[in-house]
Amino acid sequence: MSVTAAQGFEAAGIAIGLKASGGKDLALVVNRGPGAASAAVFTSNRALANPILWSKQVIADGTVSAIVLNSGGANCFTGTQGFQTTHATAEAVATALDISAGDVLVCSTGLIGEQLDRDKLLPGVATVAAELSADGGADAADAILTTDSHPKTAVFEGNGWVIGGMAKGAGMLAPGLATMLVVLTTDADVASDQLDTALRAATRVSFDRLDSDGCMSTNDQVSILASGASGVEPDADEFAHGLREICLDLARQLQADAEGAAHDITIEVVGAVTEDDAVEVGRSVARNNLFKAAVFGNDPNWGRVLAAIGTTTAPFDPYAVDVSMNGVRVCHAGAPDQSRDLVDLTGRAVHVLIELHEGTESATIMTNDLTHDYVHENSAYSS
Amino acid sequence: MSVTAAQGFEAAGIAIGLKASGGKDLALVVNRGPGAASAAVFTSNRALANPILWSKQVIADGTVSAIVLNSGGANCFTGTQGFQTTHATAEAVATALDISAGDVLVCSTGLIGEQLDRDKLLPGVATVAAELSADGGADAADAILTTDSHPKTAVFEGNGWVIGGMAKGAGMLAPGLATMLVVLTTDADVASDQLDTALRAATRVSFDRLDSDGCMSTNDQVSILASGASGVEPDADEFAHGLREICLDLARQLQADAEGAAHDITIEVVGAVTEDDAVEVGRSVARNNLFKAAVFGNDPNWGRVLAAIGTTTAPFDPYAVDVSMNGVRVCHAGAPDQSRDLVDLTGRAVHVLIELHEGTESATIMTNDLTHDYVHENSAYSS
Numbered sequence: 001m002s003v004t005a006a007q008g009f010e011a012a013g014i015a016i017g018l019k020a021s022g023g024k025d026l027a028l029v030v031n032r033g034p035g036a037a038s039a040a041v042f043t044s045n046r047a048l049a050n051p052i053l054w055s056k057q058v059i060a061d062g063t064v065s066a067i068v069l070n071s072g073g074a075n076c077f078t079g080t081q082g083f084q085t086t087h088a089t090a091e092a093v094a095t096a097l098d099i100s101a102g103d104v105l106v107c108s109t110g111l112i113g114e115q116l117d118r119d120k121l122l123p124g125v126a127t128v129a130a131e132l133s134a135d136g137g138a139d140a141a142d143a144i145l146t147t148d149s150h151p152k153t154a155v156f157e158g159n160g161w162v163i164g165g166m167a168k169g170a171g172m173l174a175p176g177l178a179t180m181l182v183v184l185t186t187d188a189d190v191a192s193d194q195l196d197t198a199l200r201a202a203t204r205v206s207f208d209r210l211d212s213d214g215c216m217s218t219n220d221q222v223s224i225l226a227s228g229a230s231g232v233e234p235d236a237d238e239f240a241h242g243l244r245e246i247c248l249d250l251a252r253q254l255q256a257d258a259e260g261a262a263h264d265i266t267i268e269v270v271g272a273v274t275e276d277d278a279v280e281v282g283r284s285v286a287r288n289n290l291f292k293a294a295v296f297g298n299d300p301n302w303g304r305v306l307a308a309i310g311t312t313t314a315p316f317d318p319y320a321v322d323v324s325m326n327g328v329r330v331c332h333a334g335a336p337d338q339s340r341d342l343v344d345l346t347g348r349a350v351h352v353l354i355e356l357h358e359g360t361e362s363a364t365i366m367t368n369d370l371t372h373d374y375v376h377e378n379s380a381y382s383s
Numbered sequence: 384m385s386v387t388a389a390q391g392f393e394a395a396g397i398a399i400g401l402k403a404s405g406g407k408d409l410a411l412v413v414n415r416g417p418g419a420a421s422a423a424v425f426t427s428n429r430a431l432a433n434p435i436l437w438s439k440q441v442i443a444d445g446t447v448s449a450i451v452l453n454s455g456g457a458n459c460f461t462g463t464q465g466f467q468t469t470h471a472t473a474e475a476v477a478t479a480l481d482i483s484a485g486d487v488l489v490c491s492t493g494l495i496g497e498q499l500d501r502d503k504l505l506p507g508v509a510t511v512a513a514e515l516s517a518d519g520g521a522d523a524a525d526a527i528l529t530t531d532s533h534p535k536t537a538v539f540e541g542n543g544w545v546i547g548g549m550a551k552g553a554g555m556l557a558p559g560l561a562t563m564l565v566v567l568t569t570d571a572d573v574a575s576d577q578l579d580t581a582l583r584a585a586t587r588v589s590f591d592r593l594d595s596d597g598c599m600s601t602n603d604q605v606s607i608l609a610s611g612a613s614g615v616e617p618d619a620d621e622f623a624h625g626l627r628e629i630c631l632d633l634a635r636q637l638q639a640d641a642e643g644a645a646h647d648i649t650i651e652v653v654g655a656v657t658e659d660d661a662v663e664v665g666r667s668v669a670r671n672n673l674f675k676a677a678v679f680g681n682d683p684n685w686g687r688v689l690a691a692i693g694t695t696t697a698p699f700d701p702y703a704v705d706v707s708m709n710g711v712r713v714c715h716a717g718a719p720d721q722s723r724d725l726v727d728l729t730g731r732a733v734h735v736l737i738e739l740h741e742g743t744e745s746a747t748i749m750t751n752d753l754t755h756d757y758v759h760e761n762s763a764y765s766s
Contacts, residue, residue, distance in 0.1 A: 336461070370758055
């Protein structure tokens with residue numbers, strides 16, 4: 001059901017020839033109301049794609065009526081011509097739907113540094129608008145994929161209201177070049193400032209904790225559109241909880257489909273002085289190529305975990321740290337504990353528990369291993 | 384000639400069974416004087432190996448008579464027992480040479496998290512001391528290797544004085560787990576404070592600018608021992624220049640032999656506001672797995688360069704940046720310039736020029752590509 005699970009939304013996804021594969025590559029999601037409250041978060045990369053530059057202006061007033069997304073090209077580092085393409089795309093949506101272009105978010109994903117083909121894109125907008133339907137969520141989820149092997153969708157059922165969502169890509173704040181795009185819709189009656197608060201809280205502990213390959217995209221965008229069509233004003237905590245759950249669900253789906261990955265690695269850091277310290281420690285391990293390659297080789301190389309922690313600014317004593325891998329404590333107080341031969345890393349799921357013994361805060365980072373397929377896929381991406 | 388090129392030094396390298404391969408794995412370098420001035424720099428990782436903890440104490444007074452180095456085990460995260468092994472090794476050297484253990488630097492390299500075999504190491508020290516000779520530099524350079532494919536040595540001929548050196552590994556401040564160890568010797572008559580100043584200046588623009596895989600070691604150490612045997616007090620600038628040249632030479636040898644690498648990538652950042660900004664930009668690109676995988680695939684994917692710059696704190700305008708690869712400007716003012724098809728990346732050497740157009744400072748970072756062989760070598764390292 002994806003983005004059309006919530007009342008008040010229509011969607012469509014079609015192929016317009018932007019993707020060399022001929023697959024679906026243009027998606028449109030429309031909020032039919034009665035409300036149009038919205039919120040969005042964007043990549044923190046300082047080199048921003050044109051659709052991000054545009055969408056940041058659109059979201060400023062908290063009102064969005066539609067979001068148009070294309071795969072087959074990121075429209076990033078494409079200069080003035082590229083920005084004009086984004087603008088023209090929003091205008092085309094506005095014309096097709098009789099709304100204001102200032103209420104149209106735009107997302108693009110694919111190769112960066114190349115112009116999108118306007119002659120395909122702008123007529124395509126009229127075509128996709130004609131295909132809009134209340135059960136078009138699946139087609140839309142399909143049309144935003146690039147290197148993903150399958151669509152990612154999720155639905156959270158609240159008390160009289162629903163949040164639906166679709167996602168593509170492999171990460172955020174540190175995503176693969178296969179930019180992460182997420183569209184969430186809800187029929188709950190929620191004002192844009194509450195949406196914004198709930199969305200930032202949810203992404204902070206879900207997509208922001210996914211660090212598949214340490215590479216931050218130029219095009220990431222997570223948007224939520226609220227139609228209010230259920231007529232229900234949910235309890236704020238309840239809504240925030242639902243939004244966090246659906247974001248975590250989608251984040252795990254992205255992790256499980258990350259480019260070339262053979263393991264999904266959950267790095268749980270406990271006993272930190274602050275949550276930020278726990279995140280820094282987890283992220284440092286998640287970005288350590290030697291550790292990631294070791295996991296690919298089913299090697300519980302905990303020394304690489306400690307070496308990665310040693311590069312952080314978090315308070316820690318290397319001779320107090322415990323490290324467990326898939327339930328076996330291989331390092332106690334910075335020295336060998338149980339035999340690494342007891343650790344079985346042959347499954348897809350790997351759990352690394354890092355006990356700092358410095359404080360009471362914790363955080364969990366989701367990442368993947370570094371594999372031959374990752375190297376292959378990303379060395380051949382633009383060819 | 385390696386570390387015995389300078390007058391006043393003897394060295395030896397032997398096999399004592401620490402390495403599974405049976406190759407040479409214990410090296411000793413002795414300064415016969417008349418002087419014993421010395422300086423050393425160490426990894427900035429906060430999780431330090433036992434030999435680093437020991438050597439930091441030894442170097443405090445600027446006097447070193449010998450340095451003992453083993454491959455086949457890093458003696459890191461091995462607790463009190465491991466530190467005692469390091470201490471006992473220094474004591475064994477002191478006994479064999481009739482010097483103070485407090486004047487013996489110790490270096491170890493290899494797998495971390497496992498104890499060194501003292502029953503092999505301590506008798507080995509007596510054996511290697513008996514092998515010391517004025518032409519033992521080559522054997523010493525051989526005995527410190529781990530995943531290196533060949534020894535790295537260099538000699539700089541000054542005006543009546545010489546600096547010789549040996550190195551192993553693949554990087555510093557961000558080296559591979561194959562820890563970087565460097566021993567430099569000189570017969571120039573130079574005091575320890577001048578050695579320290581010159582060594583820090585030289586490593587800052589050589590080993591510190593080598594960032595092969597972004598992973599910081601626990602065991603890195605660069606030491607220089609001065610015998611004064613030439614009787615020549617060199618001009619300070621001239622000596623500093625020589626030291627910088629030999630460090631750059633050895634750094635390039637490490638880059639050329641980095642684990643699994645297929646390309647040596649030189650990232651030259653110009654037009655930065657500060658040198659630190661230029662280093663941050665270069666290092667961010669050097670650590671971007673997507674960029675590194677693209678180079679492996681001979682793909683001049685400049686968009687990944689800009690995306691990496693966007694994660695830094697350096698002042699820059701994405702729409703002012705120019706990027707050239709092997710002489711072809713593929714990005715001008717943040718948009719496509721010449722065709723990427725004109726760029727030939729099939730050779731080993733890749734030059735990336737990043738023009739920020741913000742200021743007048745510059746820096747050059749040396750790195751490698753991300754390859755199947757890198758993943759293979761590091762997923763199988765401890766098995």
